Amino acid sequence: MIAITGASGELGRLVVTSLLSSEPAASLRLLVRDPAKVADLVALGAEAVVFDYNRPETLAPALAGVDRLLFISSSEVGSRAAQHTAVIDAAKAAGVSLLVYTSILRAPQSGMLLAAEHAVTEAHLARSGLAHVILRNGWYLENFMGSVPAAIEHGAVFGASGAGRISAAARADYAAAAAAVLRQGAASGTILELAGDTSFTKADLAAEIARQSGKPVAYTDMSEAAFKDLLVQVGLPEGFAHALADADTATARGDLFDDGKALSRLIGRPTVTLAEAVAATLKR
Template sequence: MIAITGASGQLGRLVAENLLATEPAVSLRLLVRSPDKVTDLAARGAQVAAFDYSRPETLAPALQGVSKLLLVSSSEVGSRAAQHKAVIEAAKAAGVELLIYTSILRTPQSGMILAAEHKITEQDLAASGVPYVLLRNGWYLENFMGSVPAAIEHGAVFGASGEGRISAAARADYAAAAAEILRKGAASGTVLELAGDTSFTKADLAAEIARQSGKPVAYTNMSEEAFKGLLVQVGLPDGFAGALADADTATARSELFDDGKTLSRLIGRPTVTLAEAVAATLKA
């Protein structure tokens, strides 16, 4: 039995759909807070179980009979380490044979605020005795596509990343990688640094939006503090805005650059390019 946490989320759902294309639906268990969000997948034969990182009583029962578990990292920054540890402990109690965790690119070396809880979870996994694989995902192209309309409207892409390069890939690329490991397994302790085949700067992002939209768009580089202020101004919570601005500064230090092409080798095809992502966004 294969189980996926957060299976109603953006990444988890893509992993589930990828597996349903090749695996018997009855061999897949979707672990979700709200089962009504995956009724379409349940209709195709997948099992569904209530599973809430913050409610430990829901964890162990849902993992009974599971051999391979994908632990999609929680979106609740600040609570993630404790939530992940609860899942790891439940997986151990249930006898899960392989736990696959979605971490962040080069976790041990990363200075990003967003990497801190991933470091703790990786340490907890190593100490747990549960066989595990780390999928250290780079940035998603979708992280940038949401701001394309605003960039066209204002003629600018904003950030604090300087000339730092970002090796981003599409969420579907990372989902395909997770599905591949769930299908085939991997040796315990395997660490995969996953990122896009090609990299770009935020100036490149602005230039690509301008090229495809036919509108003038340029990159405006800011200090981390000023960029955080802008993010707060457009409605992001202070803490999250600070984490995103910090990540942009980390980009300037090349923390989101990787040219190993491990992801494309794993999924057997090139990763989605920046130009393809922008084109899809403009057509949407």
């Protein structure tokens, strides 16, 4: 039995789809807050069980009989350390054979605010004695594609990343990697730094949008504080805006760059490029 937390989310659904290409649906348990959101997958034969990071009583029962667990990290920044600890403890109590956790590039060494709770989680996994694999995912190309229409409208990509390079890959690339590890297994303690085959700066992003759209788009570099204020002005919550602006500053330091190509080796194909992602976005 393979279980996937957050199976109704964007990454989780892609992992399930990838697994269904080789695994019987009946061998998949979808751990979700609301089973109605995966009714289409249940119709294929998968099992859906309530699993809520904020309701500890739902955790261990949902993991009974699970061999391999994909633990997709919580999206609730600030609450993740406690939530993740509870999930790990429940997995150990349930006798899960292998836990695969989605972390962030070089979590223990990263100075990024978003990396701190991942580092805490990784440390708890190491102490738990539970067999585990850590997938340290880089940035998703999708993180940038949502702003492509606005970049074309305003003629600008904004940020605080300077000339920092970003080794991003598509969400589907990371999902394929997670599915591969769930199928094949791996030695406990394996840590995989996963990132795109190629890297780009935000200036490169602006240039690619301009090239493909035929519209003038340039990168405007800002201070972290000014970028955070801009994000708040366009409607992001203060805390989230702060975390994103901090991530841009971390990019300038090199925290989101990796040229090891472990991701493409794991999935057996090149990762999606920036040009391909922009092209797909403009076609929508």
